[in-house]
Amino acid sequence: MTVKTIPLSEIVSNHNNPRTTFNEESIEQLAQSIKQDGVLQNLIVKPVEGGYEVVVGGRRLRSLRLLLEQGEINSNFSVPVRIQDNQPDNDNLRIAVVENVQREQMHPLDEAEAFLKLTQEGVDLKEVAAQSGVSIYFMKRRLLLGNLIDDSKTAYREEKISLSAAEALAMGNAEDQKLLLERLNDGYVLNPHKIRNMLLCDKPSVSIALFDKEKYTGSITADLFEAEDNTYFDDVGQFNELQDEAVEKLMQDLENDPDVDWVGIERDDHFEHWRYDEAEEGENGGVMIHYRLDGNVEIYRGLVVRENTKTLDDSKPKERPEFTQKAYGYFANQKTILAQQAITKNIRKAKEIDVLQRINLFRDANIKTHQAIKSLSGEQKDSAECELLTQIEQDLMEFLGIELKDRWYVFDSWGVNRSAYYEAVKSLTDEQLDQLFVLLVAISFGKEVTTREETRDSLFYLFANDLDITPRDGWTPNEEFFKLHKKDQLLAIAEACGASIGKQLYKLKRKDLIAELVAYYANSNPLQNEAQQALKDSFCPRLMQFEAEASEA
Incomplete structure (x- = not known):
């Protein structure tokens, strides 16, 4: 590495500089320091066509250019530099990131973009963490900000939301972020707690799944700021289907277990412990599966039913709510x-x-x-x-x-x-x-x-009811509507609206079934089967009906 001085005019900015946001006040302060005491630390540069490109020292270069603009120095001002020869680009990027993180705090979005570039270049983040004095956890939090849409990034850069709110917002997809930003524009105060609650409402944690996670084909949301249970299934319908299958298999396995006298299941948010005692020593006892409405499953083993509760008229266990x-x-x-x-x-x-x-x-x-x-x-x-x-x-x-x-x-x-x-x-x-x-x-x-x-x-x-509204005059089933339903509900809809006539829709996966129903209603051409056309035109789900005696279809 060669140390020398070169004219300011021969130094160009690094277009890959990880820092894109600069504090103008600090640049001016640094310029005054350079004016009085000179450049105390060499810039690190690399040879490029027509001059040298800064690897480390972007703030010093901006300060020198400010002095040039103010007429305090000229373009031939001698700048002390260290010249790197034959250095791989990803090494230069790593050095630049480490230097920026160690010195004046970069804007978190700049850090996010810099860390993302490093991962794309295959740089070992552990090495960057060790050299810059930040933790891997810190780097992961910054990388999460890369999920922000442009409008969210702008809101954060303009200080309309805090860093913690931006981190929470980054857990949402583009549609969720747009909706939350609209609320922000309406005057809502969006703190991190509110944002997480809105994004994670109804979403089950990955940690409670009894099924093989590889069976799940939907997207997930990760919350890096909670200690446990920090990843969530976005497709609640698919989760419910897979969890139901897993609970059914669990019951079958327990029923075939010779060490289990009986098996029961309770579907409610609260388990009625008072109905059971622990089996005596040497007895097997039974097993109760507590399948909560949020999908969580708890298993209680070695139970016997209390004598004074056997004759009670048990109410029917609660079912999972029909809709989210x-x-x-x-x-x-x-x-x-x-x-x-x-x-x-x-x-x-x-x-x-x-x-x-x-x-x-x-x-x-x-x-x-x-x-x-x-x-x-x-x-x-x-x-x-x-x-x-x-x-x-x-x-x-x-x-x-x-x-x-x-x-x-x-x-x-x-x-x-x-x-x-x-x-x-x-x-x-x-x-x-x-x-x-x-x-x-x-x-x-x-x-x-x-x-x-x-x-x-x-x-x-x-x-x-007084207004005598006919829902289908102003509403038509669309993709948003179909996505609200589980597969068994979609099959029932397909039968009710005639979409299943002549087709074996039960063989389709949920997303393909949704696409089939969307296409069915997007096609405005009259159907040859008049009875099927009547079903298509008249279909209206129960929750879209206004009549007091709304059918259960």
């Missing part, structure tokens, strides 16, 4: 949109709803847009079934001059000219005022419960 909270939320939002569309055509119902809303919100009449409106994607906004959304945008622009843009469902009164809005409203005709009133009431109305099915005597259903 996400699924119930989907149905709630879809039915809410249908109800809102109906309300826009019925001013009488709009006035009835408004009266009840104002009674319930008497102390704080802050009537907000229902979350169902916010849940719709950009594609849905442009579809015929959501013409309501186009109407919102057109009416608010025409009557009040409000342009909603990206956050079109948020009515932000901060900084607006209230008197101008008052004059705009006052100038509306009675017909225009009624039109705007009924629209704003409609989009504030909807299901109050979105994590389970409401009772049929709720206000939502009472109004919806």
Whole structure:
């Protein structure tokens, strides 16, 4: 390695510099230090065509260029350097990363990209960790930030979210991150705990699986910040199917075990220990399998049933909920949109709803847009079934001059000219005022419960029944709908809607079955079989129905 001085003009920046974010204040401070005392530590460079490229010393080079720009030095200023000859590029990258990590703290996203480049170059991360004084765990946390989508990275660089919130956000896929960022733009405070809860809701931990993990073909979410149980199955339906099979096999194995007198299973969140005693010494006793609703399995061995509990009338064990909270939320939002569309055509119902809303919100009449409106994607906004959304945008622009843009469902009164809005409203005709009133009431109305099915005597259903809504007039089964179901549920749907006629769909894997059903409804050409066409057109799942006597189909 040669040590010498070379003109500043011959030194070029390293386009692979792992540091992309620089603290301008620290660069200026370093420039003043160089102006007063000179360059105290050599830059490490490598020969390139037309000069030398910096390997280590990017901050010193920026400071020198700042002095050049300020006229304090000229382009021939002598810079002390060490020249590396014939050094592999991945070694140069490793040295640059170590130097940057050891010196002024790099931005975590820069560290993430640098560590990722090292892994792609095949560099041993243990060596980098040892030389830079950071742990492998630290490096893994930085690598996780590479999962962030561009908008998430921008939010973090602009300090809209903290590092810990960014790390939590990185556990989600692109769709999850976009949804959470929308909430952030709406004014929600997204702390790491809230983000993890939103991302991991309903997802079972990999650690509770009884089946061979290689059987699972879906994606997983890893949480590097919890001590245990930190990896989760994203496809809850597939997990449930595989776990059911594993529990069934476990029961069969136990029933064939000569050292087990009997086998039972209890499907509930709580195990009724009080019903059992431990078997006497020398006795085998039975085995109870506690299969919790979240998929966790606990096994209790060597049990005997207490005498005073044998005659009790045991209630039927609880079944796993038919749908996840996400699924119930989907149905709630879809039915809410249908109800809102109906309300826009019925001013009488709009006035009835408004009266009840104002009674319930008497102390704080802050009537907000229902979350169902916010849940719709950009594609849905442009579809015929959501013409309501186009109407919102057109009416608010025409009557009040409000342009909603990206956050079109948020009515932000901060900084607006209230008197101008008052004059705009006052100038509306009675017909225009009624039109705007009924629209704003409609989009504030909807299901109050979105994590389970409401009772049929709720206000939502009472109004919806009066509105005489036909779900299939504004809703069609699509991929989002089908993905909410397990394979056995999809097969039942296929039979109910006629998609299974003439096909052996039971042979398909769940994802292929979903694709088949999506294609079935995407095809708008009339079917030759009229009976099958009738099934296709009339199919409506129970949770999409409004009638009090909704069928169980």
